[in-house]
Amino acid sequence: MGKNEFLTRKAIANRIMAKGLQKLRWYCQMCQKQCRDENGFKCHCMSESHQRQMQIFGQNPHQIIEGYSEEFETYFLEHMKRSHRFSRIAATVVYNEYINDRHHVHMNSTQWATLTEFVKYLGRTGKCKVEETPKGWFITYIDRDSETLFKERMKNKRIKADMVEEEKQEKEIMKQIEKAEQLMQR
Ligand SMILES: [Zn+2]
Structure with a gap:
């Protein structure tokens, strides 16, 4: 790869994406612990503290997933309201901004398997206006306060x-x- 290619927007975006995915990959939401790599994650999963946490989860998985889903949605919408109140914006852009917060709730611990699923949910429940375009999903925050x-x-x-x-x-x-x-x- 030439020097110029290395500095293209696309290359930079790809690197950021890869880094972000790596970050997401070895995170244990249950313990809110980020592990450095697969090995670290495996060690963590065998640790006593993680096992204890899993036991608590095993007793009440629905409630915990519901709780995480609620939290995820609340923070996501808060971010929309704060940063993109009046604009129509790509869902992936909002999502990437949202996960920039180190303490964000990770989507893999919510009821939504994918961002698309979550976006559809926002549309269905009237929380955002959503549209599917060739460039992906776009969302617009519905300001309930001023609408009311x-x-x-x-x-x-x-x-x-x-x-x-x-x-x-x-x-x-x-x-x-x-x-x-x-x-x-x-
Ligand atoms: Zn854990």
């Missing part, structure tokens, strides 16, 4: 409009009653 505010404001406006309308009708009826009374007096 907007709906409330519209509702209040409608109520006000209704009240104005009712008042008008009442006045109209009063007028007609007055007219009728005048006619009766004649």
Whole structure:
């Protein structure tokens, strides 16, 4: 590989990816421990502390996975809200930013096997607008806070409009009653 090739964006991206994957690979979510390599991971898995942790997990796996899934989703959406509130962005970009946090919840301990699965879930539950494109999945954060505010404001406006309308009708009826009374007096 020439020197220039080594410095292309693609080459750099590939190196970062490889590094990231390596980082993810030997991580034990149960103990929140990052191992350096396969051997380290194997040693860790045989350690007493890991065995104890697994026993706890074995007694209640669903609850633990649910807990991790919830945490994963919360942090992921928080990151979306903080950094990409008003933009449509590639899911992989957000994911890579998210996993940059050393203490992030790892996806392999959640109910979602892949990022795609997670993205689809976000779309299904109305948490993000999601679209599949030839360049992969894109997501847009749905700002529930301002959406709720907007709906409330519209509702209040409608109520006000209704009240104005009712008042008008009442006045109209009063007028007609007055007219009728005048006619009766004649
Ligand atoms: Zn462990």
